[in-house]
Amino acid sequence: MTAKYAQPVAGVQEWTGLGVMCLATLFIAADAFVLMLALPHVAVGVAADGIEQLWIADIYGIVLGSLLITMGGLGDRIGRRRLFLVGAAGFGAASLIAAYATDPGTLIAARALLGMASAAVIPSTLGLIRTMFRDPKQMGVAFGIWASFYTIGAVLGLLVGGVLLANFWWGSVFLANVPAVVVVLALGSLVLPKNRDVDAGRPDWISSLLSLAAILPAVWGVKEASRDGWEPLPIAAIVVGVLLGVAFVRRQRALSRPLLDLSLFRNRSFSIPLLAMFIQAVLTGTVLLLLMLDFQLVQGLTPLQAGLSLAPGLVLSSLCAPVVGVLARRFRPAYLIACGEALVIAGLVLVIVAGTTSGPALFIAGFALWSAGGSPLLAVGMTLMVGSAPPERAGAASSMPQVSAELGNGIGVAVVGSVAVALYHAQMTDSLPPEVPAETAATASQSIANAAQASADLPPDLAQVVFSQAREAFTSSLQVVTGFTAVVLAGVIALIVSRLRHVRPLGQEEPAGQEESSPAADVTEELR
Incomplete structure (x- = not known):
């Protein structure tokens, strides 16, 4: 130059x-x-x-x-x-x-x-x-x-x-x-x-508000149903959310410059990694939140000790990112991502096993494994998504992983977290002894944090029984949610391998006579 x-x-x-x-x-x-x-x-x-x-x-x-x-x-x-x-x-x-x-x-x-x-x-x-x-x-x-x-x-x-x-x-x-x-x-x-794009179009506030209006009623309905059962109002809220979601999709199809370019989803090198990222965010974000509660309310760690328990996993994840970049040039993305997801599952299994033991050591090891295992999906998946999009849509493609992660975490805590709350509530309702006052029992059944507060007002022996039951109920709900997450991620591995196994290692030239062997070759490919 x-x-x-x-x-x-x-x-x-x-x-x-x-x-x-x-x-x-x-x-x-x-x-x-x-x-x-x-x-x-x-x-x-x-x-x-x-x-x-x-x-x-x-x-x-x-x-x-x-x-x-x-x-x-x-x-x-x-x-x-x-x-x-x-x-x-x-x-x-x-x-x-x-x-x-x-x-x-x-x-x-x-x-x-x-x-x-x-x-x-x-x-x-x-x-x-x-x-x-x-x-x-x-x-x-x-x-x-x-x-x-x-x-x-x-x-x-x-x-x-x-x-x-x-x-x-x-x-x-x-x-x-x-x-x-x-x-x-x-x-x-x-x-x-100071800089701006003089050719920028008008922000599509209607689409943004429509997407938010679709998500919030559905999330509210799921949460209320987990607490009070499937009453008419929560069901109606979910239906309203679904209808608004349909309206959002129809609007995107009708706009010349949509907020969400649905044509990108026809390309499996874009849609499959994005779907995998969303599923992982939905499930593991909830497990992480429950894990932090477990560290403090079940394991008895201080907030500082709980924070230090996650630090090794976060540091390991950041160290894995450059290693994944090197491996991605030698191995096919599908198999590299699948190996990473297998590590995530192994980490989740350790979390399940840790619930039957004392001490946080296995929890810490499990989180470190799943943090490291998530690196290939984030790093390689992002590269696949941006590389598979036409140049004029690269900006939209590059923003979708973060949108997926944030929405996935939010929706996951709402939906999967509501399931965990319902499991905890059901077990507490069935296991508390009759001598516990009704008001205290109702408070303790809401969450383990509420149980810790409510049991403080009881006689020592009864307080120990209530909080022991709360710890057992919470650990059980954590294990169920974590096990479900591991099973779903096994399905994600199968999906990635079956749909992306043709994609060659990043940066390798496509051999003569072969088609669809690189992310860029997938631009016109539609999901079969």
């Missing part, structure tokens, strides 16, 4: 701007993980029952996933720096509301606002990196640094959250975001460039 066509090299301002955006990524990632750690304390602090605890946990991902693509389009239209700063300010304000919430409804609303703010920050960051780092090598380094802050943020969130919960009230884990937000706003307004 001659100097005439050389891309401009990023300087001090651009790298400082990257640091600002990494700080924003840090507190977003930390906030997502610290809630898992803080949920037992939050449940007591705002007197949330089992279903309300699920709303606190999952509303963030549902809102974030529903608005992510639209916010990216809004940033293109009004300016990425402006949207980034507005999103960061919104995140700080929502953190303040969450920190001082006194009831479940306020905290759920604050978590929804946090999801909306994160949906503004994340795509703005990606767009700014693309425009600030024009040199391909620098852009690759910048994206690598930015991505690493997700893992760093998760680990710091667990560690700092554990320290805060050990010394302050539960709201401190949200309040800790505010100083970082102030730094991001002060520096971001100075070093981030």
